[in-house]
Amino acid sequence: MDTHVTQGQAVAATARLVEPPAKLDEDRLCHPASEDIELAAVLHALSDPMRLRIVAALAVEDKRTCGSFNLPVTKSTCTHHFRVLREAGVIRQHIEGTTRLNQLRREDLDTRFPGLLDSVLEAASRT
Amino acid sequence: MDTHVTQGQAVAATARLVEPPAKLDEDRLCHPASEDIELAAVLHALSDPMRLRIVAALAVEDKRTCGSFNLPVTKSTCTHHFRVLREAGVIRQHIEGTTRLNQLRREDLDTRFPGLLDSVLEAASRT
DNA sequence: AGACTAGTACGACGTTCATCGAACGATACC
DNA sequence: GGTATCGTTCGATGAACGTCGTACTAGTCT
Numbered sequence: 001m002d003t004h005v006t007q008g009q010a011v012a013a014t015a016r017l018v019e020p021p022a023k024l025d026e027d028r029l030c031h032p033a034s035e036d037i038e039l040a041a042v043l044h045a046l047s048d049p050m051r052l053r054i055v056a057a058l059a060v061e062d063k064r065t066c067g068s069f070n071l072p073v074t075k076s077t078c079t080h081h082f083r084v085l086r087e088a089g090v091i092r093q094h095i096e097g098t099t100r101l102n103q104l105r106r107e108d109l110d111t112r113f114p115g116l117l118d119s120v121l122e123a124a125s126r127t
Numbered sequence: 128m129d130t131h132v133t134q135g136q137a138v139a140a141t142a143r144l145v146e147p148p149a150k151l152d153e154d155r156l157c158h159p160a161s162e163d164i165e166l167a168a169v170l171h172a173l174s175d176p177m178r179l180r181i182v183a184a185l186a187v188e189d190k191r192t193c194g195s196f197n198l199p200v201t202k203s204t205c206t207h208h209f210r211v212l213r214e215a216g217v218i219r220q221h222i223e224g225t226t227r228l229n230q231l232r233r234e235d236l237d238t239r240f241p242g243l244l245d246s247v248l249e250a251a252s253r254t
Numbered sequence: 255a256g257a258c259t260a261g262t263a264c265g266a267c268g269t270t271c272a273t274c275g276a277a278c279g280a281t282a283c284c
Numbered sequence: 285g286g287t288a289t290c291g292t293t294c295g296a297t298g299a300a301c302g303t304c305g306t307a308c309t310a311g312t313c314t
Contacts, residue, residue, distance in 0.1 A: 040179060043174035046170050113246065113249070115246035116250050119243040123240035124166060
């Protein structure tokens with residue numbers, strides 16, 4: 001019944017015993033590999049106005065913290081949207097002290113789906 | 128302008144009294160005007176694998192009937208997907224006898240969001 | 255007229271989604 | 285050690301979604 005209760009901590013703890021000390025930042029947040037980015041997931045991630053806004057903002061200025069967007073939603077909703085973008089492979093997050101820095105995975109997306117991100121950004125800029 | 132479309136038939140009936148006789152095909156099925164196509168709606172419409180498949184197939188051969196796609200879903204689900212695509216402005220449907228012919232709104236989409244459709248199709252072709 | 259065909263309308267169902275608030279965790283600073 | 289600050293996790297909730305089956309409409313064909 002309690003097999004999955006402590007997920008993150010337990011996994012991280014056992015991993016530390018078995019594997020060499022990897023970068024903690026990357027371990028904590030899981031991103032899909034470039035090859036594993038799925039078109040439907042990317043399109044779904046971009047189909048929400050709030051997330052489109054986040055991506056458009058990141059295209060202008062990269063490496064911004066989650067809070068710096070001043071989104072009209074609560075923190076938990078914010079977490080949700082950034083996770084959807086991250087798990088779809090649209091953004092990369094890494095921990096920097098007490099904040100998370102977000103950046104667009106431009107190269108990965110361009111390699112996998114050439115021109116897609118640019119045309120979406122161009123389209124988004126036309127309001 | 129009428130703001131809220133309640134029943135297609137009622138609207139079509141009143142419209143026929145006021146306006147000159149338009150093409151019946153176009154009246155029955157409502158499509159958004161090119162300027163009214165919304166990016167989020169298009170991306171959402173394309174974010175479903177079934178609909179992506181429909182669009183990819185239409186890109187290869189236009190003006191196909193709904194039934195000709197042999198989708199692994201029932202007719203009513205089929206109707207649903209084609210309606211989502213139509214209402215998002217991705218496809219245009221017009222009645223031809225007892226069937227509905229579907230075609231991509233390539234020009235409208237290219238005008239509104241240049242390059243978007245092509246990059247999505249290119250991305251979709253990479254499986 | 256009757257049968258067939260192509261698709262729609264409607265209601266139901268289980269799932270996913272966007273959102274919230276409250277409680278928690280981790281880091282930085284006094 | 286206290287206390288902000290930044291963000292996550294955990295339900296909960298209401299809306300939207302994808303799917304289905306049944307009943308229906310509108311043409312077509314014999």
